[in-house]
Amino acid sequence: MSNLTVRDLVAMRQLACSLVAGAAGAERTVVWAHVCELPDPWNWLGTDDLLMTTGMSLPAAADDQKQFIRRLSAAGLAGIAIGDDLQAPPFTHDMLSEADDLRFPVLTVGHATPFAAIGRTVAVAAQSVQISRIDRLSRLYDAAHAAPGDDTSLLGRLSAELGHRLHVVDVGLGSEVLRDAHPLDDGLVRQLQAGVSGRLDRLPPRMAIDIGPGTTATAFPLVTYRTCMLVAVGHADLEVDAFVLLHAQSLVGVEVERVTRERERTDAVGAELLEKMITGSISADAATTRLEQLGLTDTEWCLIGFDAPGLQTARTLVADRGFTFLSCSVGEEGYLMVTSSDADPAAELLGRHISAMGMSARTATSEGVPDSVRQARWALQAARADGGGLAEYSTAAPLFLPPTVTEAHFATRAVLGKVIDYDAANHSDLVETLDVFLSMDRNWTATAEKLVIHRQTLGYRLRKIEGLTGRNVKSSADIADLWMALITRRISSGQG
Incomplete structure (x- = not known):
């Protein structure tokens, strides 16, 4: 970490920086200095970064200025340096008092001092830090390409290196993509979804989530086919290097795309098998052999039917949750074949996104798939007639429809x-x-x-x-x- 502080910058008389508020925070470390004139600079700068601005982004109203300082401080910035060239609105007493209370340094920069001079000063001080960053980045890539052990994953290895637990969340579906033994709390996922509501086409560059005392959760967008964000959860006093995290985002994004493509290939193979089982164009012995090849044990199954447009959503959700399944579409309907033990959690999961579903009896075998499809189809008709929800076929009360x-x-x-x-x-x-x-x-x-x-x-x-x-x-x-x-x-x- 760089030893350069806000006080050091003020002490360099050639930079003409004056500390006008937040003097109690003058010992804050400055790792980088960056110019930003956007109205939400906290989304573009990270921990220990110094914001340099002409003041164009600083609001004029007192309450808005206070909120501006709060957001900068909450993002962990080292401080704000505002050019003394009459571009900024007058500093209000409320803003300066808020900066003092938060121990957040507010500096003015003489109009003759170019921001580039401050940037170069910080960069020189940070050179020694870059060496350790490069070393850490090398370890990060080593962790990404290491041969995984029996119980490790890419996210697990990167989490160990960064010191924060990493999660990947599809904010459109509210599903954890690379789910492990320690999934995120459902409430946290819902908070994340609420925070990006209406902005799925342009996710925020950074989002802090309230998780409780002593713990932070910060989400960053991933460049993937799915609308995903990388969530880093850890102790509030443990810093995540923004430079290293940027590379971690890239590595995780590639992994998400790889998993997505692999699932698509598996879905295509499974769809072909299920279609043959439904039409009876494959023998029971051949079907059993194919099921074993796919890693699907010979067990009792259940079929869930729904409108065909929901098939991809269903596949994505159950795959994220790690369920064993086959799926395909038949005409205007999609069918998901899951083990009987997974039937209830799968139906509950799908019910959040699919309006009407029909479930077959839970005793299907590879030989009885055609009958199970009819049962699921009959139950689906009942669900539609009832306005939606889940209807389950019962041999005791077959929904007023003939059982055979x-x-x-x-x-x-x-x-x-x-x-x-x-x-x-x-x-x-x-x-x-x-x-x-x-x-x-x-x-x-x-x-x-x-x-x-x-x-x-x-x-x-x-x-x-x-x-x-x-x-x-x-x-x-x-x-x-x-x-x-x-x-x-x-x-x-x-x-x-």
Whole structure:
């Protein structure tokens, strides 16, 4: 660490620096000096940096000036040096008193002194520090490329080198990406998300999080495909070198991208296997062999179904949590296959981001995957009808739907058999018309527009359906029969 202090700079008469407030903090170390005219310099400078400014960023109001000094002090800056060239607004008594209370040095710099002179002075004093920084940086890269032991990870090795526990958080999903045995507290993750709310496309360069007495947590953005931040947690009196941390950010960003690409390849292989298991195009023995090759033990499984757009989110969340899973999309739905023991925590995790989910029975084996898909699909229909949430299939109470494909086919034929046969013989669309009509809550105008037909044509078709089924589309009981028959037909035929 450099031995140069604020008092040393003031003592160098050639620099023409005067200490106007915060004299009690004059022994603060100055590691670097940097010019910044942005309104939030605390986001761009780090611990022990001296802010040099013409004062353009200094607000004029007394309360705003006090807050400005508080933010600089909270960020750990060595002090602020303001050019005496009439660019800055007048210093208020409140600002100077606040600086005194915080022991935060406020300097003025003579208009004849270029900021470059102060910068060079600090740089010369810091040369000896650079040697130790380079040595530490070398150790950092050694830690990054070391062969990991049985229970170590990149984050673990970098954490040991930096003296702060490092975490990677996807602030969009609220998920810890490289999760280990010591994950962040959920409340801290929520604080981080709240702090970047509405700014996911441009994360703040630095964010301090209140974690409790004696402990600090600071988040920095990562350049990754996912919207991630690196969070450093440690003792408040233990400094993190901003220069070394910048390189750690780069190393961790590369690791996140590597893990993401590896997961994408694993997901593609798993999707191919699950699709074959669903369609029955792979034998049970072959499926078991493939599962073993993927490191998936032969156990009981559970399938969770949801709208297909949620598949990538589901994959990301369960992979971050370390669950064993397979996933794929079938038509308009996505399916996640997890072990029965992980079913509840996986559903809870997904429920924060996916509105409606259906869960199969928890006794699926590699041979019974097709039936589990139907169960999950039926449960999903019930969840949608209930306005969202999780619906779980039960063999004791199968959500008013037939529990087997044979019974589903029988129930469909009992209600819609004549309509299905009429469509097949006449190349008509009565079943589709009925489906759209009921899906649109019997709105004639909306149904006609979606089918691109006249209202009179719609009326003719509905009367034909009533004649073939013996049911009235104005009767609640008959509508219930027709609707459940449509759902059963759609699910049992794999249309979702």
